[in-house]
Amino acid sequence: MRVKVGIPRGMFYHDYYLLWKRFFDNLEVEVVMSPKTNRDILNTGVQACVDEACLPVKVFHGHVDYLKDKVDYIFIPKFISLYRGEYCCPKHLGLPDMVRHSIDGLPQIIDTEVNLRKSNRRLKKAVLETGRYFTNNPRKILKAFDEAYDKYKQYVRLMWQGVIPIDLVGFYDSQHLKTNENKNSYKKRILLLGHSYNVYDEYINMNLANKLKNRNIKVITTEMIDEEIARYYALKLPKRMFWTHGQRIVGGAFSLIEKKAIDGVIYLSAFGCGLDSVLMDLVERKAKENQIPYTLLTIDEHTGEAGLNTRIEAFIDMLEWRDGDETNFPTHG
Ligand code: SF4
Known part of the structure; x- marks a missing residue:
């Protein structure tokens, strides 16, 4: 055995x-x-x-x-x-x-x-x-x-190359890669930001990535951003960040926000995370400066799905309404 x-x-x-x-x-x-x-x-x-x-x-x-x-x-x-x-x-x-x-x-x-x-x-x-x-x-x-x-x-x-990790079906067990990635055009592109164990654990985040995809949203996560690019943008901070994952999250977000390559940012944070409390503030400021809508979702063991759904729906609705009348809608849901 x-x-x-x-x-x-x-x-x-x-x-x-x-x-x-x-x-x-x-x-x-x-x-x-x-x-x-x-x-x-x-x-x-x-x-x-x-x-x-x-x-x-x-x-x-x-x-x-x-x-x-x-x-x-x-x-x-x-x-x-x-x-x-x-x-x-x-x-x-x-x-x-x-x-x-x-x-x-x-x-x-x-x-x-x-x-x-x-x-x-x-x-x-x-x-x-x-x-x-x-x-x-x-x-x-x-x-x-x-x-x-x-x-x-x-x-x-x-x-x-742009494939979200949760769509890499069979990658672990096979050389033959298949993906569930929907190649159709998306309505919006949202950066779903946070630590991998929050973003990819579908139970604790109540299937957030798939909820967004079902609304025809292209979901981008930190792991999909080239590490060298994220590091380059993280260097723009006035002081060097010595947390590796902080660099990836902040640098990755800065790169997409500055290039205006996304329509919105959702920061998914775990309650009690000291690191996130710093990172989310840096990302929120950068998003505000660049008029990119930003929202924060904090999860813990008591988080209810109905409340999370309402927040996501409201955020997506706001992104869509901005298409019609951008000046009348704030960038922060
Ligand atoms: S405190 Fe934050 S960075 Fe540290 S393990 Fe928890 S969620 Fe991760």
């Missing part, structure tokens, strides 16, 4: 799942994922986690709890830094320890430290450290990672 590694479907899952899954597959390790977030997972996570945590961290606890009796290991890397001189949110750094503290009966946690603050060479160290749980052959580990990384880069390039 093959060793089983659990990957919780939360936090950086949406960014790196493909890379991790291929890597473990190449090492002949069986990967078990938790299902998409549902009511049980959310409730379990809320009960297990400390009250002060943000919603995505609570949800992550629920995913770990789901996996704990089904696998030999759970993969929860400790993300400190993904780029030279930059940092991740401290909650990513403390995630393995928070989980250990809050959930009983866990299998061994693979909490490899990813810290590229000083040099990218540390990535190799992290890869080897993870692979050694399953083999003592460093060549096999590095080969498994290189192949997985190549595949991951294809995925990233596809997003930069």
Whole structure:
């Protein structure tokens, strides 16, 4: 029987799942994922986690709890830094320890430290450290990672070409790519801004991206903006932003707002996120300066779908009315 590694479907899952899954597959390790977030997972996570945590961290606890009796290991890397001189949110750094503290009966946690603050060479160290749980052959580990990384880069390039990640049907399991992307002309283009674990978790955001698409809106997300372009625009801030994901969100938004390439911005934020409270203000100011409509949706475990629907409907209606009489409608819903 093959060793089983659990990957919780939360936090950086949406960014790196493909890379991790291929890597473990190449090492002949069986990967078990938790299902998409549902009511049980959310409730379990809320009960297990400390009250002060943000919603995505609570949800992550629920995913770990789901996996704990089904696998030999759970993969929860400790993300400190993904780029030279930059940092991740401290909650990513403390995630393995928070989980250990809050959930009983866990299998061994693979909490490899990813810290590229000083040099990218540390990535190799992290890869080897993870692979050694399953083999003592460093060549096999590095080969498994290189192949997985190549595949991951294809995925990233596809997003930069304009495909929203939730439409990459079958990408993870097949070389043959299909997308659900509707190529018809869209009525409006909306930048759906926020952390990947808020934007792509359809349960906690109440299927927001698909709600917009059903109104014939082209949805653009941070991951679809070329990272180099986002970084270039983030440099326009008076002070360098040292949060990697802050750079992506703010720089990506600035690039589309300045080029007037979008009709509106929806910032999806998790209640209790300190990072978002800074980022959303920067984006809102830039949107105002450029007369691009902007609205903020804050989600937590108590958010009701009816209220969210009303906000979205009102925002889209406002965008459409502006076509007829732009001067009479404010840019902020
Ligand atoms: S960036 Fe915000 S939402 Fe993400 S883990 Fe940190 S506090 Fe939570």
